[in-house]
Amino acid sequence: MLIKRPADIPSSEITDKRLYLNRREFVRAAAGTVAAAATAVLGTEAVLQASQAAAHKRKLSGVKSSPLSASEKPNTWEQITTYNNYYEFGTDKDSPSELATNLKTEPWTVTVDGECNKKAAYHLEDVLKGETLEDRIYRHRCVEAWSMVIPWVGFPLANFIKRCEPTSKAKFVEFTTLYDPMQMPGTHLPPAFGGLRWPYVEGLRMDEAMHPLTILAVGLYGEILPNQDGAPIRLHVPWKYGFKSIKSIVKIRFVEKQPLNTWQDQQAREYGFYANVNPNVDHPRWSQATERRIGEFFKRKTLMFNGYGDQVASLYAGMDLKANY
Ligand code: MTE
Numbered sequence: 001m002l003i004k005r006p007a008d009i010p011s012s013e014i015t016d017k018r019l020y021l022n023r024r025e026f027v028r029a030a031a032g033t034v035a036a037a038a039t040a041v042l043g044t045e046a047v048l049q050a051s052q053a054a055a056h057k058r059k060l061s062g063v064k065s066s067p068l069s070a071s072e073k074p075n076t077w078e079q080i081t082t083y084n085n086y087y088e089f090g091t092d093k094d095s096p097s098e099l100a101t102n103l104k105t106e107p108w109t110v111t112v113d114g115e116c117n118k119k120a121a122y123h124l125e126d127v128l129k130g131e132t133l134e135d136r137i138y139r140h141r142c143v144e145a146w147s148m149v150i151p152w153v154g155f156p157l158a159n160f161i162k163r164c165e166p167t168s169k170a171k172f173v174e175f176t177t178l179y180d181p182m183q184m185p186g187t188h189l190p191p192a193f194g195g196l197r198w199p200y201v202e203g204l205r206m207d208e209a210m211h212p213l214t215i216l217a218v219g220l221y222g223e224i225l226p227n228q229d230g231a232p233i234r235l236h237v238p239w240k241y242g243f244k245s246i247k248s249i250v251k252i253r254f255v256e257k258q259p260l261n262t263w264q265d266q267q268a269r270e271y272g273f274y275a276n277v278n279p280n281v282d283h284p285r286w287s288q289a290t291e292r293r294i295g296e297f298f299k300r301k302t303l304m305f306n307g308y309g310d311q312v313a314s315l316y317a318g319m320d321l322k323a324n325y
Pocket of ligand 1: 083085140247
């Protein structure tokens with residue numbers, strides 16, 4: 001993001017060629033050095049039981065369709081799983097699909113901490129306990145002005161939050177991604193070459209986190225989430241720019257003060273805490289008025305709150321959305 005321009009321009013064209021090639025070589029070389037550690041790992045099947053053969057042999061069972069789904073045609077599996085932002089596996093869109101394949105997602109623990117009564121290290125099975133998985137077709141708008149429609153499988157984050165019993169002091173929720181340089185070659189990339197400060201952190205205000213549209217996703221297209229899309233569990237907040245939707249979550253912390261999210265920490269002038277999709281507030285380096293849906297030629301107009309205004313605009317009543325970008 002920091003070093004990227006709108007997605008229709010390949011990074012090979014916008015970055016000095018030498019730097020671009022060095023960056024790719026650097027991340028691939030780092031991937032080589034961690035390969036030995038990674039060969040011992042397997043996928044998520046034992047946690048999220050794959051019930052039957054499906055297109056990719058990872059079908060989730062008991063998935064119900066949700067009335068909250070967008071009525072738009074989803075992007076293809078190919079597009080959703082090969083055009084990704086997951087900087088822990090490199091800054092190029094195709095790097096995560098190549099370099100995240102061996103990420104060890106089982107066993108997986110999500111630590112709950114901070115202002116709540118049920119602090120604990122939860123196995124993924126416990127996070128999913130009692131949840132009905134739902135198909136949620138959501139619009140996904142990246143701050144880089146591209147978008148997709150993704151058929152997630154997930155459940156409301158609110159359900160899990162309630163089980164954690166936050167105290168009255170919990171005003172925000174902070175999420176953290178796994179940071180494991182042995183498995184994540186992109187974390188070796190210095191900030192000057194497009195790397196970030198790790199671990200990746202995101203945050204939501206409590207009412208945003210409790211909103212029925214906010215989900216923890218564990219699958220897409222009815223199958224277990226591929227690693228490059230944030231396996232085994234990631235956030236999706238459909239009215240916000242994609243960077244709020246943190247992947248491979250290992251920690252959820254209830255806090256009193258607004259957390260500092262990774263991109264705000266990196267470049268506060270360009271990336272805010274709220275990150276609500278807003279065609280009227282441009283990114284300092286490009287317009288947010290339009291977007292290119294991956295797979296389409298013509299740009300389309302970006303909708304306020306990514307088209308979810310009826311459901312979420314009231315959360316921001318009275319707020320200056322230019323100041324709170
Ligand atoms: N989470 C982590 N841990 N690392 C990342 O680099 N990128 C964010 C978000 N979550 C990112 C992350 C950005 S910028 C976007 S646009 C979305 O993931 C992309 O999600 P997708 O690859 O499933 O489309």
